[in-house]
Amino acid sequence: MNQAAATSATHQWRSFAVAASVAAMTILDLSKVNVTLPSVEASLGASSSQLQLIVSGYVLAFGLALVPMGRLGDQRSRRTLFLVGLPLFAVMSAACALAQTPEQLLLARLAQGVAAGIQMPQVVGTIQQVFTGPARAKAFGLFGSVIGVSTAFGPTLGGLMIALGGARDGWRWVFWMNVPLALLVIAGVIWLLPNSQAGPKQKLSLDPVGILLFGVTVTALMTPFLLTTGASTDDPRRWWLLAVAALAAAVFVGWEGRYAVAGKAPLIPLKLFRISSFRNGTLVIAAYFSAIPAMFLLTTLFLQLGVGVEPVYAGMVSIGFALVSAVSAWYGGRLVINHGRPVVVVGLVVILAATVGMGAAAAWAPAGIVEWVMAGIMALAGAGGGLVVAPNQALTLGHVPIRDGGLAGSVGQLGQRIGTAIGSAVALAIFYATIYHEGGHQARDLGVFRDGYRFGMLAVSGFLALALLIALVDMGARRRAPRAKE
Secondary structure (H helix, E strand, C coil): HHHHHHHHHHHHHHHHHHHHHHHHHHHHHHHHHHHHHHHHHHCCCCCCHHHHHHHHHHHHHHHHHHHHHHHHHCCCCCCCCHHHHHHHHHHHHHHHHHHCCCHHHHHHHHHHHHHHHHHHHHHHHHHHHHHHHHHHHHHHHHHHHHHHHHHHHHHHHHHHHHHHCCCCCHHHHHHHHHHHHHHHHHHHHHHHHHCCCCCCCCCCCHHHHHHHHHHHHHHHHHHHHHHHCCCCCCHHHHHHHHHHHHHHHHHHHHHHHHHHHCCCCCCCCCHHHCCCHHHHHHHHHHHHHHHHHHHHHHHHHHHHHHCCCCCHHHHCCCHHHHHHHHHHHHHHHHHHHHHHHHHHHHHHHHHHHHHHHHHHHHHHCCCCHHHHHHHHHHHHHHHHHCHHHHHHHHHHCCCCCCCHHHHHHHHHHHHHHHHHHHHHHHHHHHHHHHHCCCCHHHHCHHHHHHHCCCCCHHHHHHHHHHHHHHHHHHHHHHHHHHHCCC
C-alpha cells in the first residue's frame, strides 16, 4: 500500500515536472521578447507596426490553437501532442533567430505561437488528470509559482541576452535559447511522462464548423487591439472588427448548442459555463492578465525610453515580483484549500495597491532612484500576484470533470491571452498617445514619459479593479450558496 502510494506520488510529480517545464518555456516567450524590440528594430529595420505584430502575432496564433488542441488532448494522448508541439516550437524558434527580414520573423513567430497553443493546453490538463483533492490545489500552487516566476523573469532574461549578444543582434539569442530548452523538455516527455490517454477512448470529434467560427471570433476580437499602437497612423476602421466578433460569437454559441443537442461533442461544451466557479474564475483571470503583462511592459518601456536604464537592468526590476510571487503562490495553493475565494480577493487588493504605488513612484521619484523604488513595489505586487493565479486556478477547475480538464484549462488560458492582448494594447495606446500628444517623443522629456506611464497604469489599475469586483461577487455567491453546493 505504502509502496503503491509512493509510486503514485512519484508518477504525479514527474508528470508535474514535465508539464511545469513546458509552461515555463512557453510563458517566458510571452514576456522576454518585449525587451528585444529596440534590438529587432536596429537589426532588421522593422517599423513600429511590424514590431507590434511580431509580439502580438505570437499571442494571436497561441490563442487560436488553444481550445481545439485542448479538446484534442482530452480525446487523445496529451503526451503525443507534447511531442508534436515541442519540436515545432524548437524549429520555429531557430527560424526566428535566423530571420533576415521583419516578414520572416513575423511568419516564424506565428508558427511558434501555433506550437505554443498545441502544447500549453496539455499542461493544465495533465495536472488536472494526475492530481485530485488537496493534492491538486497544492500542485496548482506550485504551478502558480512557475507561472509567476516565468512571467516576471522574462524581461530580465531578455535583457541579459541582449547584453550578451549586443544591442544589434542580441535579440537572436533570445530565440536561440529556446532550442536547447525545448530539447531538454522533449527528453523529459519521452522518459518521464507516462503514455496514458487523457480519458476513455472515444470517437475523435473536433467540430470543424465550430473551429472555423471560433477562429473568426477570436481573430476579429483580438486584431483591433493587436493593431493598436497609440500612433496617429492607427486605422480607426479596425474597430469594426469588434462587430464581426460579436456576430461570429453569437453564431458560434448557437451552433455549439445545436451540435450538443444532436449528441455530438462540441468544441466548447457550453455547460462548462453553468459551473459558477469556472465561469467566475475565468473572468477573474482574464481581467488579471489584462493588467499584469501590461504593467511589466509599461515599466520596461518607461525605464528604457524615459529614464534611460539599460534593458538588462530595466528587466531586473521585476525580479522581486518573480521571487516573492513564487513563495506566495506556494502558500496560496495551500491556503485556498481552507479559505477559498478570499485568498484571491486579498491578493488582488495587495497588487492593486502596488500598481497605484508604481504610478506614484513614476510621478515623483527622481531619476536614478525611481527604478529602485519600483523594484521594491514590484516585490510587494508579487506577494499579491502569487495569491491570485494559483488559488484562482484551483478554484476555477475544482468542479470541472477530469475528462474536460484540458479543454477547461484551454478556455482559461484563452481568456489570459485575450486579456493580455487587450490590456497591453489599451495601456500602450494610452502611453504612446500621451507621449505623442505632449510632444515628448523627440525631446525625450522625462516628465512626458512620467505622464504616459501614469496614465497607462490607470488602465492597469482599472483592469485589476474589475478582477477584484468579479472575485467579490463570486465570494458573496459562495457564502450564500448551501454548503452542499460549494
